[in-house]
Amino acid sequence: MSETTQREAPLSTTAERQAVTSQAGATPSRDWVIVTRGIKREYDMGGEIVRALRGVDVAIRRNEYVAIMGPSGSGKSTLMNIVGCLDTPTAGEYWLNGTLVSSMKDDELARIRNKEIGFVFQTFNLLPRATALHNVELPLVYAGMSARQRKETAAYALERVQLTSRMYHKPNELSGGQRQRVAIARALVNNPSILLADEPTGNLDSATSSEIMKVFEELADQGQTVIMVTHEADIAAHARRVVALHDGQVSSDTRREHFVAQNSTAIEAKQ
Numbered sequence: 001m002s003e004t005t006q007r008e009a010p011l012s013t014t015a016e017r018q019a020v021t022s023q024a025g026a027t028p029s030r031d032w033v034i035v036t037r038g039i040k041r042e043y044d045m046g047g048e049i050v051r052a053l054r055g056v057d058v059a060i061r062r063n064e065y066v067a068i069m070g071p072s073g074s075g076k077s078t079l080m081n082i083v084g085c086l087d088t089p090t091a092g093e094y095w096l097n098g099t100l101v102s103s104m105k106d107d108e109l110a111r112i113r114n115k116e117i118g119f120v121f122q123t124f125n126l127l128p129r130a131t132a133l134h135n136v137e138l139p140l141v142y143a144g145m146s147a148r149q150r151k152e153t154a155a156y157a158l159e160r161v162q163l164t165s166r167m168y169h170k171p172n173e174l175s176g177g178q179r180q181r182v183a184i185a186r187a188l189v190n191n192p193s194i195l196l197a198d199e200p201t202g203n204l205d206s207a208t209s210s211e212i213m214k215v216f217e218e219l220a221d222q223g224q225t226v227i228m229v230t231h232e233a234d235i236a237a238h239a240r241r242v243v244a245l246h247d248g249q250v251s252s253d254t255r256r257e258h259f260v261a262q263n264s265t266a267i268e269a270k271q
């Protein structure tokens, strides 16, 4: 691939191209849960500038299941942090659900993050002394829900990841895959518009990884938007679209039409 084609950051469809290339400041239509336009993230390391993202254009629709791939240092986590409202870009626009979040202040960003984003990490990040149920309930405590409602909502989230029978277990009484399922339930409990997972199978063996991929696939089939960072091709193959990063730019953007067709049939069937 020539240098020029790499820089073109190919997009899957014309609609996506339009969403990212329309006039700066133009609100994307409701179809798009995420639109980034020319996102840059630079770090000033005492005079030396590290260019972690060098102009990323991505448009992601509601209900998409996308894997972000790329070699170490290509900017995957930097992009996830921006998409997850943990960080803001140095330049460019980030639109989340039709709201321009790239220029928001920290407190506004935190409010949007709590409402819109569910995070799943490689290291699960569960409270060791709390039961699965209590771990999943935690985000609802901050949301100010009554104890009874909290318990019901958390129990339902655990049911969605097939962990009802382990509700009262603490993390050290669960397998790695079960811990990650608790973390997924916790990420889902607030009904976020995006489930963001950074290397969710990085600490799991291959059999357990497949089990976790099945959970993501089921959630995607139910209409949950899922964005997953991975550097493993066989994990990315579970997603319906793969966006590859290289040196802080999108180097390819591939949709698996087969899965998209299957998925839209499933969605139509539900309606």
Ligand SMILES: Nc1ncnc2c1ncn2[C@@H]1O[C@H](COP(=O)(O)OP(=O)(O)OP(=O)(O)O)[C@@H](O)[C@H]1O
Residues within 6 Å of the ligand: 043, 045, 050, 051, 052, 070, 071, 072, 073, 074, 075, 076, 077, 078, 079, 231
């Ligand atoms: N806080 C920071 N300060 C300075 N440079 C940073 C910072 N965070 C990331 N970088 C640099 O930005 C580039 C992209 O880093 P990033 O963590 O996004 O890569 P990645 O694709 O997630 O890699 P990996 O697969 O190893 O997790 C790297 O060159 C990294 O050194």
Ligand SMILES: [Mg+2]
Residues within 6 Å of the ligand: 076, 077, 078
């Ligand atoms: Mg990373």
